[in-house]
Amino acid sequence: MNTDRKARWAVRQSALPTIVRPCPDCSGNRHRPSGKIRVNASGKLLDVWLLLSCVRCDRTSKVTVHERAHVSSLDPERLVAYENNDAAVVRELTMNASLATRNGYRLDWTDSWTVEARTPLHSLDDPTPLTVRVVFDLPAPVRVERLLMLGLGLSRSAVRRMVGDGRICVPYALDAKAHRDFELTVRTAGSAGAVAHTRERLPQPTLAMRAGA
Ligand SMILES: [Zn+2]
Structure with missing residues (x-):
């Protein structure tokens, strides 16, 4: 499904x-x-x-x-x-x-580009993972961290935290520069919150599930 x-x-x-x-x-x-x-x-x-x-x-x-x-x-x-x-x-x-x-x-090229998000990300609390296709219409590479900040409307620290705990999966390091189209996945605050909540109560099964994933 x-x-x-x-x-x-x-x-x-x-x-x-x-x-x-x-x-x-x-x-x-x-x-x-x-x-x-x-x-x-x-x-x-x-x-x-x-x-x-x-x-x-x-x-x-x-x-x-x-x-x-x-x-x-x-x-x-x-x-x-x-x-x-x-x-x-x-x-x-x-x-x-x-x-x-x-x-x-x-x-x-700093500050000379912007991210036009065709689907507004108003529902960051929606637990369904969001797959984002990033397409480049710019003749220069951009820093991945800034791209995520602009695309998601989040602060630098929030982006780092979400990448750190796996809620944002991106095929680049945050300090890398990207210039070709790629996909990233956002597992949103709602689902991550649910996972954290579950982990507090049932640490071992959750860890086993993650290891087996
Ligand atoms: Zn001068």
């Missing part, structure tokens, strides 16, 4: 990642795109930069997108987008992992 409840969580992007590299003017290292792209022409050669602002001091700095690229090597539509500070292209460049590698900085 399969009476499992099922839910689906979508991990979605809610903001751009932060670009992490030292600011030349202050001790900060977090940058946001300024929304602008600069194109500099020297004859037929073009330099293209994504402009960033330091989160702390607002200093503008540049990320090299194209360096001395011949104008004929760039897609004309793309070039127009650069010249118009096209917002979609700014977003794309900001999230571009290979651009980050090439320019020697890191992307920090």
Whole structure:
């Protein structure tokens, strides 16, 4: 008899990642795109930069997108987008992992994603186990602990406690990062409470049952 409840969580992007590299003017290292792209022409050669602002001091700095690229090597539509500070292209460049590698900085995706729970988890007291399918619509790995906190609306300590006593079964360590779809199971407060209650009164049979499971 399969009476499992099922839910689906979508991990979605809610903001751009932060670009992490030292600011030349202050001790900060977090940058946001300024929304602008600069194109500099020297004859037929073009330099293209994504402009960033330091989160702390607002200093503008540049990320090299194209360096001395011949104008004929760039897609004309793309070039127009650069010249118009096209917002979609700014977003794309900001999230571009290979651009980050090439320019020697890191992307920090903390606080740039959210969990959209298609089935609201209003009934954590329901004793039926809940199977959650987690699907990723985000081009970056996320910390499993934070995913559970957001998905279940629980504090860090509550998540740790529930994983510790087996009420949440997740195929990752809490401090691991996940980026592929996976399933987790939540045995809810009601059922766990019942187990704890039973264990207090009948410790041996319960332990035997668990060992035999
Ligand atoms: Zn700064």
